[in-house]
Every structure is written in C-alpha cells, then in structure tokens.
Amino acid sequence: MLQTTQLAIIFDCQVADSGYAYLESGLGYNLNEFSRPGLSKEKSQRTVAKNNLLVQRIKSQVPRVKPFTYEAVRDFLVLGEIKDPDQFYEDRIGFSNKWGPLIKLKEDISIFRELLNILLDSEDARRKSEFPPLSCGFDPLSHKNQVLDWDYDRDSRLVPAFKPKTLFNAIYLAWGLRVQSEKQKKICKYFRMYGERKSCTHYFQDTRGDREFCSKNCSNAFRQKPDWQEKVRRDIDLRITRSRIKLDRVNKKLGMK
Ligand SMILES: [Zn+2]
Incomplete structure (x- = not known):
C-alpha cells in the first residue's frame, strides 16, 4: 500500500x-x-x-x-x-x-x-x-x-x-x-530487467511518484514474463546486498558503527 x-x-x-x-x-x-x-x-x-x-x-x-x-x-x-x-x-x-x-x-x-x-x-x-x-x-x-x-x-x-x-x-x-x-527521470522497470523492447522509452518522467514502467504496455509485457516474480525477488536481494556492502564501506570510512 x-x-x-x-x-x-x-x-x-x-x-x-x-x-x-x-x-x-x-x-x-x-x-x-x-x-x-x-x-x-x-x-x-x-x-x-x-x-x-x-x-x-x-x-x-x-x-x-x-x-x-x-x-x-x-x-x-x-x-x-x-x-x-x-x-x-x-x-x-x-x-x-x-x-x-x-x-x-x-x-x-x-x-x-x-x-x-x-x-x-x-x-x-x-x-x-x-x-x-x-x-x-x-x-x-x-x-x-x-x-x-x-x-x-x-x-x-x-x-x-x-x-x-x-x-x-x-x-x-x-x-x-x-x-x-521529485519529478525526475526513472528507468522503466521492463528495460532494467529485460532490456530492449519495441516502443519502450527506457526513461520516463514519474509525475505520480509510484510508477515503475514507462507505459501500460511495458507493465503488461512485464507481467506476462513467466519469471517476473522470481526476477523481482532476485533483484531486490541483489540491491539489498549491494547496499549493505556500500553501507559497510561508508561506515568504515567515517569510523562510525
Ligand atoms: Zn518501458
């Protein structure tokens, strides 16, 4: 929600x-x-x-x-x-x-x-x-x-x-x-996970704040991929791991716990 x-x-x-x-x-x-x-x-x-x-x-x-x-x-x-x-x-x-x-x-x-x-x-x-x-x-x-x-x-x-x-x-x-x-350009989730797709604009202006795809088309196409849920899970795990590594590095540099 x-x-x-x-x-x-x-x-x-x-x-x-x-x-x-x-x-x-x-x-x-x-x-x-x-x-x-x-x-x-x-x-x-x-x-x-x-x-x-x-x-x-x-x-x-x-x-x-x-x-x-x-x-x-x-x-x-x-x-x-x-x-x-x-x-x-x-x-x-x-x-x-x-x-x-x-x-x-x-x-x-x-x-x-x-x-x-x-x-x-x-x-x-x-x-x-x-x-x-x-x-x-x-x-x-x-x-x-x-x-x-x-x-x-x-x-x-x-x-x-x-x-x-x-x-x-x-x-x-x-x-x-x-x-x-912040109205900044976001990367279309389809493009980020599956790469090139016809009519995908790659980046888009997220005026609503919670959009993940450049278009309804990309969103639908994404959910038709049989492995999208698995892919999202792996992606989140990977980001969390990466951010933990970054956090450790930052904390080490600053000498904070
Ligand atoms: Zn797209």
Missing part, C-alpha cells in the same frame, strides 16, 4: 551570526589567520589539508536558532558541483554561515566532504532506482534518532514527526522523504 501523508521534520539549525571560519591547527584562535589572500594554488591546497576544522568566528557567541527548510538540502547538494578545492573550501564556509555545522563544531572538511558524497551517491542511486547506500533517515550519530514520533508542527497540527539531532540528519531525511515529489 502507498499512501500520501504528512510528516514533519522538526529541527532547528544553530547558526552563529558572526559566521564561521577555519581553525588553523596548532596556531590557536586568531581572526587574522582566517583570511588567505593571494595564496598560490599549491600553497592554498596545502593550507586546505592543514586547516580544516570549522569554528565560530566569535567563539563565545551563542548561536541563533533558525528553522530548517528544504533549501538547506538544495544548498548542500549544490556543493557537489564544485570541482575546484579552493572554491569548495570557501563555499563550505558559506554553507555553514547560512545553516550552521553539519554535525558539530570542529568538524573537519573531510567529514564534511564525506557526508556530501553520501548524499550525492544516494541521489545517484535513487536516480537509477537503486537502493541508496544508507537508510532513509540515516543519522551518523545514532539510529535512535530515526524514530518517528508525535509532535506539533509550526501550525500546531499534530503530525508524525522526525526529530533529527543534526543538520546532516535533517538534510538526509528531508531528501529521503522527498522521493515521491
């Missing part, structure tokens, strides 16, 4: 108004060290490797609470388009200035990059109708935070709600739950 429903994601971003910067490791906490004007590319890449811990520009400032919105997901995904490491280094700060740290202060740029890669890989997998490497409400800190609870939304309606503990978790969850409304 599929049902359209409303779920709330209740999360408050914690954003320091003074903004964020990189802590220069070993050199203490000096505002003047944060700007890196006119460095050669090589030198700044070395700097990137060295100074990558996120800190508040004003250490003692209490962060402001800012409601989480889907815009954070878009802002985060857009960072995946950046190829230049210097640019990425700068834009990561821009992102943090707007939404706060992904998990916590002092997170380094490799964790930031790794979490972004998780979302990009997941997005890529979903486009191909494959299992993303992690569960929908993936939380790098704890699976306990994936619980669906009751709560009131901003309009005081009682709704099932997730209460993620980190910005990254909120982003991953919001992205995962968006699955039905």
Whole structure:
C-alpha cells in the first residue's frame, strides 16, 4: 500500500551570526589567520589539508536558532558541483554561515566532504532506482534518532514527526522523504530487467511518484514474463546486498558503527 501523508521534520539549525571560519591547527584562535589572500594554488591546497576544522568566528557567541527548510538540502547538494578545492573550501564556509555545522563544531572538511558524497551517491542511486547506500533517515550519530514520533508542527497540527539531532540528519531525511515529489527521470522497470523492447522509452518522467514502467504496455509485457516474480525477488536481494556492502564501506570510512 502507498499512501500520501504528512510528516514533519522538526529541527532547528544553530547558526552563529558572526559566521564561521577555519581553525588553523596548532596556531590557536586568531581572526587574522582566517583570511588567505593571494595564496598560490599549491600553497592554498596545502593550507586546505592543514586547516580544516570549522569554528565560530566569535567563539563565545551563542548561536541563533533558525528553522530548517528544504533549501538547506538544495544548498548542500549544490556543493557537489564544485570541482575546484579552493572554491569548495570557501563555499563550505558559506554553507555553514547560512545553516550552521553539519554535525558539530570542529568538524573537519573531510567529514564534511564525506557526508556530501553520501548524499550525492544516494541521489545517484535513487536516480537509477537503486537502493541508496544508507537508510532513509540515516543519522551518523545514532539510529535512535530515526524514530518517528508525535509532535506539533509550526501550525500546531499534530503530525508524525522526525526529530533529527543534526543538520546532516535533517538534510538526509528531508531528501529521503522527498522521493515521491521529485519529478525526475526513472528507468522503466521492463528495460532494467529485460532490456530492449519495441516502443519502450527506457526513461520516463514519474509525475505520480509510484510508477515503475514507462507505459501500460511495458507493465503488461512485464507481467506476462513467466519469471517476473522470481526476477523481482532476485533483484531486490541483489540491491539489498549491494547496499549493505556500500553501507559497510561508508561506515568504515567515517569510523562510525
Ligand atoms: Zn518501458
């Protein structure tokens, strides 16, 4: 059964108004060290490797609470388009200035990059109708935070709600739950399982959210195949195995359990 429903994601971003910067490791906490004007590319890449811990520009400032919105997901995904490491280094700060740290202060740029890669890989997998490497409400800190609870939304309606503990978790969850409304191209299930077929368009725009085939024709043809149920079962097993392997790899990389 599929049902359209409303779920709330209740999360408050914690954003320091003074903004964020990189802590220069070993050199203490000096505002003047944060700007890196006119460095050669090589030198700044070395700097990137060295100074990558996120800190508040004003250490003692209490962060402001800012409601989480889907815009954070878009802002985060857009960072995946950046190829230049210097640019990425700068834009990561821009992102943090707007939404706060992904998990916590002092997170380094490799964790930031790794979490972004998780979302990009997941997005890529979903486009191909494959299992993303992690569960929908993936939380790098704890699976306990994936619980669906009751709560009131901003309009005081009682709704099932997730209460993620980190910005990254909120982003991953919001992205995962968006699955039905993103109007993106899907691969026709017939084409994926049995290959070429006359009149099959291979890809289609899934405006309804739960379509699997490019056309009624492909759907009928699929169910006329004597082995389709077996094939679907094997396909699901294979995807689950693959996603477990991916999950193990990701967890190993992040050093999480
Ligand atoms: Zn088709």
